[in-house]
Amino acid sequence: MDSFEDTLRQLREAFNTGRTRTAEFRAEQLRGLSRFLRDHKQQLQEALAQDLHKSTFESEVSEIAISQAEVDLALRNLRSWMKDEKVSKNLATQLDSAFIRKEPFGLVLIIVPWNYPLNLTLVPLVGAIAAGNCVVLKPSETSKAIEKILAEILPRYLDQSCFAVVLGGPQETGQLLEHRFDYIFFTGNAYVGKIVMAAAAKHLTPITLELGGKNPCYVDDNCDPQTVANRVAWFRYFNAGQTCVAPDYILCSQEMQEQLVPALQNAVTRFYGDNPQTSPNLGRIINQKHFKRLQGLLGCGRVAIGGQSDENDLYIAPTVLVDVQETEPVMQEEIFGPILPLLTVKNLDEAIDFINRREKPLALYAFSKRSQVIKQVLARTSSGGFCGNDGFMHMTLSSLPFGGVGASGMGRYHGKFSFDTFSNQRACLLRSPGMEKINDLRYPPYSRRNLRMLLVAMQERSCSCTLL
Amino acid sequence: MKDESVSTNLLTKLSSAFIRKEPFGLVLIIAPWNYPLNLMILPLVGAIAAGNCVVLKPSEVSKNTEKVLAELLPQYLDQSCFAVVLGGPEETGQLLTHRFDYIFFTGSPRVGKIVMAAAAKHLTPITLELGGKNPCFVDDNCDPQTVANRVAWFRYFNAGQTCVAPDYILCSQEMQEQLVPALQNAITRFYGDNPQTSPDLGRIINQKHFKRLQGLLGCGRVAIGGQSDEGERYIAPTVLVDVQESEPVMQEEIFGPILPLVTVRSLDEAIDFINQREKPLALYAFSNNDQVVNQMLERTSSGGFGGNDGFLYLTLPTLPLGGVGNSGIGRYHGKFSFDTFSHQRACLLRSPGMEKLNDLRYPPYGPWNQKLLSWAMGSQSCILL
Numbered sequence: 001m002d003s004f005e006d007t008l009r010q011l012r013e014a015f016n017t018g019r020t021r022t023a024e025f026r027a028e029q030l031r032g033l034s035r036f037l038r039d040h041k042q043q044l045q046e047a048l049a050q051d052l053h054k055s056t057f058e059s060e061v062s063e064i065a066i067s068q069a070e071v072d073l074a075l076r077n078l079r080s081w082m083k084d085e086k087v088s089k090n091l092a093t094q095l096d097s098a099f100i101r102k103e104p105f106g107l108v109l110i111i112v113p114w115n116y117p118l119n120l121t122l123v124p125l126v127g128a129i130a131a132g133n134c135v136v137l138k139p140s141e142t143s144k145a146i147e148k149i150l151a152e153i154l155p156r157y158l159d160q161s162c163f164a165v166v167l168g169g170p171q172e173t174g175q176l177l178e179h180r181f182d183y184i185f186f187t188g189n190a191y192v193g194k195i196v197m198a199a200a201a202k203h204l205t206p207i208t209l210e211l212g213g214k215n216p217c218y219v220d221d222n223c224d225p226q227t228v229a230n231r232v233a234w235f236r237y238f239n240a241g242q243t244c245v246a247p248d249y250i251l252c253s254q255e256m257q258e259q260l261v262p263a264l265q266n267a268v269t270r271f272y273g274d275n276p277q278t279s280p281n282l283g284r285i286i287n288q289k290h291f292k293r294l295q296g297l298l299g300c301g302r303v304a305i306g307g308q309s310d311e312n313d314l315y316i317a318p319t320v321l322v323d324v325q326e327t328e329p330v331m332q333e334e335i336f337g338p339i340l341p342l343l344t345v346k347n348l349d350e351a352i353d354f355i356n357r358r359e360k361p362l363a364l365y366a367f368s369k370r371s372q373v374i375k376q377v378l379a380r381t382s383s384g385g386f387c388g389n390d391g392f393m394h395m396t397l398s399s400l401p402f403g404g405v406g407a408s409g410m411g412r413y414h415g416k417f418s419f420d421t422f423s424n425q426r427a428c429l430l431r432s433p434g435m436e437k438i439n440d441l442r443y444p445p446y447s448r449r450n451l452r453m454l455l456v457a458m459q460e461r462s463c464s465c466t467l468l
Numbered sequence: 469m470k471d472e473s474v475s476t477n478l479l480t481k482l483s484s485a486f487i488r489k490e491p492f493g494l495v496l497i498i499a500p501w502n503y504p505l506n507l508m509i510l511p512l513v514g515a516i517a518a519g520n521c522v523v524l525k526p527s528e529v530s531k532n533t534e535k536v537l538a539e540l541l542p543q544y545l546d547q548s549c550f551a552v553v554l555g556g557p558e559e560t561g562q563l564l565t566h567r568f569d570y571i572f573f574t575g576s577p578r579v580g581k582i583v584m585a586a587a588a589k590h591l592t593p594i595t596l597e598l599g600g601k602n603p604c605f606v607d608d609n610c611d612p613q614t615v616a617n618r619v620a621w622f623r624y625f626n627a628g629q630t631c632v633a634p635d636y637i638l639c640s641q642e643m644q645e646q647l648v649p650a651l652q653n654a655i656t657r658f659y660g661d662n663p664q665t666s667p668d669l670g671r672i673i674n675q676k677h678f679k680r681l682q683g684l685l686g687c688g689r690v691a692i693g694g695q696s697d698e699g700e701r702y703i704a705p706t707v708l709v710d711v712q713e714s715e716p717v718m719q720e721e722i723f724g725p726i727l728p729l730v731t732v733r734s735l736d737e738a739i740d741f742i743n744q745r746e747k748p749l750a751l752y753a754f755s756n757n758d759q760v761v762n763q764m765l766e767r768t769s770s771g772g773f774g775g776n777d778g779f780l781y782l783t784l785p786t787l788p789l790g791g792v793g794n795s796g797i798g799r800y801h802g803k804f805s806f807d808t809f810s811h812q813r814a815c816l817l818r819s820p821g822m823e824k825l826n827d828l829r830y831p832p833y834g835p836w837n838q839k840l841l842s843w844a845m846g847s848q849s850c851i852l853l
Contacts, residue, residue, distance in 0.1 A: 018767070057837060087787055089786070105792070194589065202585075204793070230823065388818060400814035425788055426792070428781070429773070432776060
């Protein structure tokens with residue numbers, strides 16, 4: 001019996017009362033989230049600044065506004081998403097009612113990482129609430145300031161019989177995972193993803209795993225280096241590189257590299273000034289452990305831009321590495337920091353082979369003025385998401401599903417995809433209790449004639465035929 | 469297969485946003501013995517349509533179909549992309565230590581857990597089509613003969629070896645007294661006075677299951693049938709009454725031509741009974757009163773639901789077939805199969821030019837950048853002032 005048992009039991013009991021089933025209840029919770037974001041905006045920005053040195057701009061754009069947008073989208077569409085979805089019928093079921101009913105799974109667990117601690121809590125939470133579930137939130141103990149707000153303030157804005165925040169580190173999370181949930185939504189790394197899936201397997205719990213990987217960024221010779229440098233740099237150094245969909249490394253020709261490096265320097269200077277450590281717009285590394293890890297990577301290849309670090313500030317300068325070998329540490333793990341290695345390839349084919357030899361990434365980028373090149377990279381690789389000529393803008397569109405493939409994850413969310421993720425799609429067929437004579441066709445003793453007619457009746461309605 | 473265009477916001481208006489369907493790569497399909505052709509071919513269709521290569525692992529228990537699948541089917545496919553592998557639990561275990569890009573499993577929850585645990589080692593996505601005890605509620609307000617016909621047909625189809633068959637009936641004592649003779653009528657009509665001689669009644673797959681089912685015949689009291697013949701692996705279409713919840717027939721998925729009737733005092737009691745148990749693959753409710761059917765639907769959960777009939781819903785490819793909770797994860801049939809075996813890749817293609825527009829988002833940040841960007845991101849359909 002551990003500390004979670006009571007909490008989980010209470011949430012299940014609340015779920016079984018049917019409280020979360022009405023649209024009104026769900027909308028009320030969603031409006032609660034809205035009020036939470038509005039009432040505590042400043043506090044949230046301060047907490048994000050404390051945890052990650054996030055600028056107000058980044059907090060607004062990648063944490064607060066994005067969460068608010070998802071809440072608003074869910075509120076606007078809740079009733080239509082909840083509606084039974086009628087489906088087309090065959091001849092045998094013409095007079096019946098056939099539809100897909102969306103139901104909550106029940107008790108959902110959402111495990112959140114530290115890099116976008118508000119966004120990656122609230123956006124899944126919106127989906128789980130909209131779908132009618134009760135939720136246990138496990139924020140990251142690493143992003144302490146936000147964890148505190150989520151634990152102490154967020155619950156006040158939700159019906160606390162149906163939603164709980166639980167705290168703890170890896171050990172507590174392991175204990176939590178021994179319990180049975182009806183859905184587990186995990187964002188984090190692949191190593192822990194496997195542990196989560198193995199724990200889920202014991203209870204046959206469905207899951208979504210939003211993992212990571214090394215997101216390749218191919219830069220064609222035919223492009224404008226400064227434009228590409230601006231775009232890549234922004235997405236790489238956003239949140240000091242601690243973004244699961246950030247471009248992780250560049251693949252380009254030797255010639256392109258020689259143009260890209262000065263262009264990247266221009267971009268870095270433009271964005272963060274001559275001394276980026278003094279820029280209010282550059283984030284910091286989350287903690288000592290990751291700082292040391294990243295500091296170690298600065299020794300790979302050759303530093304072309306940046307390379308400075310300051311332990312007391314958890315500061316790593318926006319860095320570009322060249323002459324990097326595939327075997328070096330910086331190419332062996334997801335960087336998750338403001339370091340951008342450039343690797344040279346001889347041509348597009350070599351780049352594609354390089355990419356395809358490795359695990360499928362969460363995101364893949366290709367820059368070229370020629371759409372044929374973009375299309376080739378897209379057609380000949382696989383990844384969770386893809387953007388041509390830009391970084392992770394595809395994530396800002398709630399009409400696009402966000403998720404990985406292979407080692408970068410399974411499942412997807414954002415917008416309606418979140419609602420679908422947290423819903424059981426129940427197939428329903430309601431027939432008449434009468435008209436039993438028609439069923440004579442299907443009952444034994446079986447005859448060839450009956451069989452023929454039955455097969456016709458089972459066909460798709462759209463082959464519109466006249467019954468002779 | 470077509471790219472699916474999606475709506476854009478203001479920031480992406482001039483871009484091309486779509487979802488591209490891609491194959492996962494190498495798919496493993498593990499099929500059971502009860503519908504050995506259907507449960508191999510239907511998933512295979514989805515996997516092929518989605519562009520995958522496939523390893524088929526048919527059940528070694530349905531030996532004749534296994535032989536046909538192993539020897540004849542490959543002749544009709546490009547053998548560089550499709551393979552049939554044979555073996556029992558041990559070989560399947562070995563197979564599962566390898567990495568696949570998708571695993572589609574139909575079978576029992578016990579083995580489902582083993583499959584999911586194996587998939588977890590490689591972060592392989594899965595669909596598990598499992599089973600359970602599918603409840604069948606029969607309201608007092610109904611025509612007993614109609615209900616008996618429908619329930620009997622779906623129960624004894626394939627000698628009861630169907631994952632979505634009604635597993636047990638919940639009804640009032642009064643209803644039970646009307647249902648039993650009606651069920652006898654239905655059985656006699658379908659299979660004759662001596663069902664063992666009917667060409668339309670199936671047999672149990674093997675000795676192990678025959679023995680298991682024979683054991684269940686001792687539960688409660690036999691109201692109809694109860695005969696068995698080991699030489700033929702024949703179990704008569706059977707109805708049991710006075711069954712206790714704790715008896716073996718109510719503890720495991722029956723998967724045979726035995727139908728227990730469990731009495732309840734009310735709809736509420738039936739719903740509580742159902743909800744205390746694992747979520748089933750299918751749930752059935754019979755009533756002339758559609759309010760009653762709707763209440764059953766509203767207050768329970770299951771993979772699929774049939775009102776006033778059995779598993780006819782799975783003949784509609786527009787309805788997804790799949791479980792929830794202990795009865796499974798994922799769904800297929802029709803387009804759902806294609807979607808199951810496809811990775812939905814989010815794609816955004818932007819212009820390499822028009823860099824000036826991006827000034828909005830780059831540091832150094834002023835108060836204007838933030839406001840405009842947030843607004844532009846949130847707006848799905850609006851006019852730029």
